[in-house]
Amino acid sequence: xxxxxxLPLVVHDLCYEIGGxxxxxxxxxxxxxxxxxxxxxxxxxxxxxxxxxCHGLLQPSAGTIAWAGTTPETARRCxxxxxxxxxxxxxSTAANITYVLRLQGIPRRQRRAxxxxxxxxxxxxxxxxxxARVLSGGEQQRLALARAWALKPQVLFLDExxxxxxxxxxxxxxxxxxxxxxxxxxxxxxxxxxxxARRLADEILFLHHGRLIEHAPATAFFSNPQSKEATTFLExxxxx
Amino acid sequence: xxHRRVFLTLSMAVACLAAYPxxxxxxxxxxxxxxxxxxxxxGLFRHLLPLFQQDTxxxxxxxxxxTGQAIELAQRGDADVxxxxxxxxxxxxxxxxxxxxRFDVMYNDFVVVxxxxxxxxxxxxxxxxxxxxxxxxxxxxxxxxxxxSGTHKLELSLWKTAGVGVAAASGTWYREAGAxxxxxxNTASGLDAYSLTDRGTWISFKNRGNLLILVExxxxxxxxxxxxxxxxxxxxxxxxADGQTFIDWLLSDKGxxxxxxxxxxGEQAFFPNARKTGS
Amino acid sequence: xxxxxxxxxxxxGLMVGLDRDxxxxxxxxxxxxxxxxxxxxxxxxxxxAAVAVWRFPxxxxxxxxxxxxxxxxPVVVGLMxxxxxxxxxxxxxxxxxxxxxxxVIAQCLLVTPIIAAFTRQTVADLHEEYAEQLRSLGxxxxxxxxxxxWDGRFSLLTGILAGFGRASAEVGAVIMVGGNIHRVTRVVxxxxxxxxxxxxxxxxxxxxxxxxxxxxxxNTTAMVIQDAARRVYG
Numbered sequence: 033x034x035x036x037x038x039l040p041l042v043v044h045d046l047c048y049e050i051g052g053x054x055x056x057x058x059x060x061x062x063x064x065x066x067x068x069x070x071x072x073x074x075x076x077x078x079x080x081x082x083x084x085x086c087h088g089l090l091q092p093s094a095g096t097i098a099w100a101g102t103t104p105e106t107a108r109r110c111x112x113x114x115x116x117x118x119x120x121x122x123x124s125t126a127a128n129i130t131y132v133l134r135l136q137g138i139p140r141r142q143r144r145a146x147x148x149x150x151x152x153x154x155x156x157x158x159x160x161x162x163x164a165r166v167l168s169g170g171e172q173q174r175l176a177l178a179r180a181w182a183l184k185p186q187v188l189f190l191d192e193x194x195x196x197x198x199x200x201x202x203x204x205x206x207x208x209x210x211x212x213x214x215x216x217x218x219x220x221x222x223x224x225x226x227x228x229a230r231r232l233a234d235e236i237l238f239l240h241h242g243r244l245i246e247h248a249p250a251t252a253f254f255s256n257p258q259s260k261e262a263t264t265f266l267e268x269x270x271x272x
Numbered sequence: 273x274x275h276r277r278v279f280l281t282l283s284m285a286v287a288c289l290a291a292y293p294x295x296x297x298x299x300x301x302x303x304x305x306x307x308x309x310x311x312x313x314x315g316l317f318r319h320l321l322p323l324f325q326q327d328t329x330x331x332x333x334x335x336x337x338x339t340g341q342a343i344e345l346a347q348r349g350d351a352d353v354x355x356x357x358x359x360x361x362x363x364x365x366x367x368x369x370x371x372x373x374r375f376d377v378m379y380n381d382f383v384v385v386x387x388x389x390x391x392x393x394x395x396x397x398x399x400x401x402x403x404x405x406x407x408x409x410x411x412x413x414x415x416x417x418x419x420x421s422g423t424h425k426l427e428l429s430l431w432k433t434a435g436v437g438v439a440a441a442s443g444t445w446y447r448e449a450g451a452x453x454x455x456x457x458n459t460a461s462g463l464d465a466y467s468l469t470d471r472g473t474w475i476s477f478k479n480r481g482n483l484l485i486l487v488e489x490x491x492x493x494x495x496x497x498x499x500x501x502x503x504x505x506x507x508x509x510x511x512x513a514d515g516q517t518f519i520d521w522l523l524s525d526k527g528x529x530x531x532x533x534x535x536x537x538g539e540q541a542f543f544p545n546a547r548k549t550g551s
Numbered sequence: 552x553x554x555x556x557x558x559x560x561x562x563x564g565l566m567v568g569l570d571r572d573x574x575x576x577x578x579x580x581x582x583x584x585x586x587x588x589x590x591x592x593x594x595x596x597x598x599x600a601a602v603a604v605w606r607f608p609x610x611x612x613x614x615x616x617x618x619x620x621x622x623x624x625p626v627v628v629g630l631m632x633x634x635x636x637x638x639x640x641x642x643x644x645x646x647x648x649x650x651x652x653x654x655v656i657a658q659c660l661l662v663t664p665i666i667a668a669f670t671r672q673t674v675a676d677l678h679e680e681y682a683e684q685l686r687s688l689g690x691x692x693x694x695x696x697x698x699x700x701w702d703g704r705f706s707l708l709t710g711i712l713a714g715f716g717r718a719s720a721e722v723g724a725v726i727m728v729g730g731n732i733h734r735v736t737r738v739v740x741x742x743x744x745x746x747x748x749x750x751x752x753x754x755x756x757x758x759x760x761x762x763x764x765x766x767x768x769x770n771t772t773a774m775v776i777q778d779a780a781r782r783v784y785g
Contacts, residue, residue, distance in 0.1 A: 089686055109689055119684035122702045131698075132688060163783070183688070304649060304730075313749050318733070335649060335730035349638035350648055454748030461750075479750035507638060509646075 038099040038107045038186055039218055040064040041086065046095035048081055048242075056081055056242045059095070065186070067234035068219040070250070072226075074271045077239040079222035083189045086220070087113050112180035113189040116196060118172040120164040125156060125175055128164050132182050146182065154178035154208055170201020174208055181212050188212060190221040194228065206232060226266070230254060238262050240271065302331035303514045306343075306351035308422060309452040311497075312336030314472030314541055319534045324521055330514050338452065340420035346370060349507030352515040357497045358422035371500035377522050378531050378542045379496045382426065383474060384487035385457075386412075386466040394466075400490040401434040408436040411445040413465035417456045418448030422495070427468045430492060457483075470495055475536040497542075499523075522546070558756030565757060573758075577765065580738040583651055583725070584718040587658035588666075591718075592711055595663045599670025600696045604678050617671060620664035625657075629724030632657045636728065649730040654738070657724040662714040669710025673703045708777055712770055719766050739765070 041063050048056040056078045063069050071079045084090045086097055088108045099107035121128050129147040138146065151157045154174050159167060164175060173193060180188055190209070194202040209232070213219050223229055229236065233250040240261045246253060257263045265271050311317065312334060321332045335345060339356045346354040347370050354371060356362065365371045384403060386394065392412040394403040407414055408431075416438070417424040431438045438446045447465070449456040453473045460467040461481035469477075474485065499522055501515045521527045528544035535541070565573045602613050634640050636648040636656075647653045677699050685695055700707065722740035729736030731745060739762045746755040 087687060089683060108687075111687075113684075113687040115684065119681055121698070135688060135690065135694070309748065313745075333649065333730070333732045333735055335732060337730075348640075349643070452748045454750055457750060458747070473749075477750040479752055509638065509644075 038110050042098045044096045047093045049093045059244045061247050069235045070229045070233035071222040071237045072229050073239035078242040080191050110186040112183045112185040114176045116192040118176035125164050126160040150178050150182045187218045303352040303511050305334050305353045306345040307355040309336045310470050310473050338419045339422040352511045355499045362498045374498050374500045377497045377499050378544045380542050382493040383485045385483045386486045387464040387482045395486045403487045404434040415447045415460040415465045415467045418450045472541040557753035562757035562760045583654045586655045587718045588715045590659045591662040595666035599667035600674045603671045603674040617668050625723035629727035632728045653728040654725040657728045658718045662718050666710050666714045673706045674699045677703050
């Protein structure tokens with residue numbers, strides 16, 4: 033039984049404040065299935081916060097997050113998130129995958145087959161029996177990705193997934209991400225790396241100081257930024 | 273799946289070890305006797321009980337605590353038989369209906385031990401009250417059991433006879449250990465102090481230090497043992513038949529002879545004196 | 552010094568000769584302590600994990616209580632269990648007083664707070680690391696408990712061993728609820744107390760050495776298993 037589509041996502045006037053400080057203010061946008069959405073901006077812009085709010089890990093102070101026709105709790109079951117540092121269980125690589133398959137109630141016989149298929153797509157099958165924690169940084173992040181993908185999410189959130197990785201590992205992760213996207217999962221990703229944004233984005237949400245400055249298709253954004261902040265950022269200058 | 277196998281093996285090993293105590297409880301016939309640490313420490317039960325078990329097939333489990341606690345145990349019904357050595361407390365036990373009847377079994381005696389140097393000069397005295405008065409006068413350190421045991425109660429009555437108020441002196445030359453006879457003797461040995469002890473404990477006590485017997489033989493140092501069955505009216509679960517068998521055996525010729533035959537370091541420690549009727 | 556030498560040779564003699572009484576009290580000591588720790592682990596692991604992970608009113612108070620209970624005086628626990636199991640007490644009809652089972656109960660009561668407090672700390676630390684990811688994956692409150700407990704299994708072992716150490720060293724409670732009955736409820740620690748009270752200090756010391764060897768052996772075994780497992784599982 034395939035769950036109903038939770039996209040498009042409509043965010044309206046989203047605010048998040050702590051102790052009187054507005055970390056996110058008046059954010060509104062709409063994003064549909066298909067394009068890879070990259071949330072771009074300098075550090076401290078509120079990108080991670082936005083992702084966590086959309087995924088339901090935090091509650092907004094004001095505003096709405098509307099998934100198509102469902103509640104946020106039900107929507108969360110169709111989403112998955114990968115963090116900057118992979119949080120893997122202290123078990124084998126394979127066990128990390130079967131753990132989430134078990135969560136979904138998949139019977140034991142099918143679990144093994146699904147797990148091996150997922151690991152193979154991620155290029156991690158030879159490492160299946162290894163303790164997850166002895167894998168390299170890039171391999172661990174790919175495992176985290178594989179684990180998220182094993183949930184068959186409609187939306188995959190990624191918070192600076194390659195910020196701690198070397199170029200080779202980054203490339204492997206991006207390749208896997210591409211594969212995941214092509215199977216139909218919506219990607220919503222944050223990064224402060226311009227190059228990565230150029231490589232991966234179909235759609236850009238540009239944040240600065242907790243505000244949504246620009247929302248545009250990637251080609252338009254990179255060739256013709258509409259705001260002063262975006263222009264400064266694209267020139268590689270420091271923005272504050 | 274290595275870890276699962278290891279885990280299972282370990283669990284089974286633990287389970288086997290844990291099952292061990294359960295088998296110990298599954299013994300067939302047994303009675304519980306509340307007695308005192310001094311009696312237990314003398315080794316008398318080690319000598320007597322196997323003989324009794326051989327004759328009757330009944331196992332005797334002795335819980336050895338201070339006299340006060342033994343009586344409390346029996347009053348609560350946690351024992352079937354009470355076997356202690358303080359006649360006034362025992363008679364009170366019967367009078368209050370906790371016991372069926374009291375019988376004399378045997379006696380041993382108490383001695384006053386003290387340091388070789390003997391600062392109170394009591395060595396060889398035959399009058400224990402005079403000796404204690406001298407200890408008080410010289411303010412020589414005396415260690416008491418202070419635990420409401422039979423020994424302790426006897427000691428207090430002797431101080432009273434000697435006309436010494438020890439309660440006031442507690443903490444100075446008079447030290448209350450609040451402990452068993454052996455522990456008290458350890459303290460006395462460590463302090464080079466005087467103390468009152470039953471002969472049985474003293475004979476087998478191995479940590480004497482500088483202490484030796486200084487006063488003995490006074491008839492007031494006489495220590496009578498009594499045995500009684502816990503009353504089934506108060507505690508219906510008491511094993512009256514087997515408990516009575518034990519009492520009868522102790523009072524029988526066989527039991528009395530076994531008591532007399534018991535030796536500590538070659539000396540007779542207990543003297544049987546059962547009478548055929550209750551006292 | 553003489554006492555120590557005498558004790559050492561006595562201990563050696565007892566162990567080499569496999570003195571029957573010694574074997575009996577050692578086996579009983581091990582089974583009582585292991586049973587108590589086993590039972591305590593079953594109770595304490597979920598308890599400690601729940602206090603670490605779940606949010607409920609009065610949580611801070613429970614945490615303080617758990618830490619405070621680690622300092623439970625054994626004699627007090629012994630007295631309370633005795634009053635419970637005594638014939639004159641509420642559970643008297645069970646007839647558990649002066650049996651090894653009573654000793655297991657008393658030791659379990661003493662050991663559970665220790666293991667629970669250790670567990671709480673270990674699981675709380677793990678939870679900080681895992682909380683967001685587990686919420687993202689949609690792991691429910693009970694499953695979170697088991698996941699964290701299993702992932703923290705190596706650190707938790709330290710808490711369990713601490714509990715075993717406490718159980719093995721215990722004498723105040725077991726002597727009161729067990730009665731120190733020859734061949735029934737006499738364990739190594741209560742025998743040490745008995746022999747000391749008889750003035751048999753070298754023998755008491757020898758038994759003490761044997762007890763420490765026992766605890767050392769258990770700890771070593773646990774550490775070896777832990778290391779081997781760690782190498783396999785990271």
